[in-house]
Amino acid sequence: MAGTTVNPTRMELTRLKNKLNTARRGHKLLKDKRDELMRQFLIMVRENMELRRKVEAGITAANRQFAMSKSSMSEEAVRVAFMAPRQEVQLAEGDRNIMSVEIPVYTLKTRTPDKNDIYSYGLAFTSGDLDDAVRELAEVMPDMVRLAEVEKSCQLMASEIEKTRRRVNALEHVMIPEMEENIRYITMKLDENERSTQARLMKVKDMMLENAHHYKEREEEYAEEEMKAEALTEAEEQAGR
């Protein structure tokens, strides 16, 4: 592999093979995680969009109503009316785990159970439009809480999906091919070494046999004897003539 040096040893090969196995398993798991997260995300983001539209419409309508009420009341009167709110809301926070993403679950808790505690003013000096406006806003509130929950969940899931997708891609397109390449390199190098060792051994074996049995000398002797025999037979033939 260009840019990296790999030791072509058996130990490295085993290590790389184990690493590749782990990487493949991790890749499969992460891919599954990404797919499931995406499925859940798509369901949730649709709900998010729906809720958002509903909440925005509700708040806009309430705002319109507030504007109406302000037209029939003085600014001071409105301010005085909302100076000391009677109701108080808090959220009980739980969490839910979707594919290891902790998403919040909010439950709305009001200080008093009385629904009419949202009207923090006497009815004598305020217009009826103000009551309507506050009521409309109160009606949107459960959706607003749910919106907060869903929107945050979507954001958290989106960033988790992004992270997971990067990991999956890195494993698929960088880590795994690189390891496969390295493994191929090491195997080829080891095979090459093996072949050269074998060739060397054959050569050494030849040399050792030569040393033990003196094949070459014997061959020379044979050749000499044969030449002598030939010369002898030739001489006999000439003599015979």
Added chain:
Amino acid sequence: MLKVAVMGDWDSIYGFGALGMDTFRFDEMNAQTAGKQLEQLFHSGYGVVYITEWLAERIPREIESCRSVPGKTVVLIPGISGNTGDGIRNVKRTVEQAVGSDILFGGSDNGNDDR
């Protein structure tokens, strides 16, 4: 228990005060301090902060930094001056971040589902 806050211009948020949320008012003069206030709120027991689109436009960095942090929920709401569409755009951005491109609500700016 988490407290709930609403940030924005007074006209847009005083109604939420009646419902029992804590209101924090900002105007053109002190909108820049809203970012700091937002951080402080999360450190002092608030879990969800509703913020008007008008104010959110002025502190985009602070809102962005809360995006992927669990426990810091910032929700945009339309103000008295109307809906700028930032809330919907935010949802679309979330889809883009997750999917790579906005395949769900793509194209239509008002967020109508194009399925």
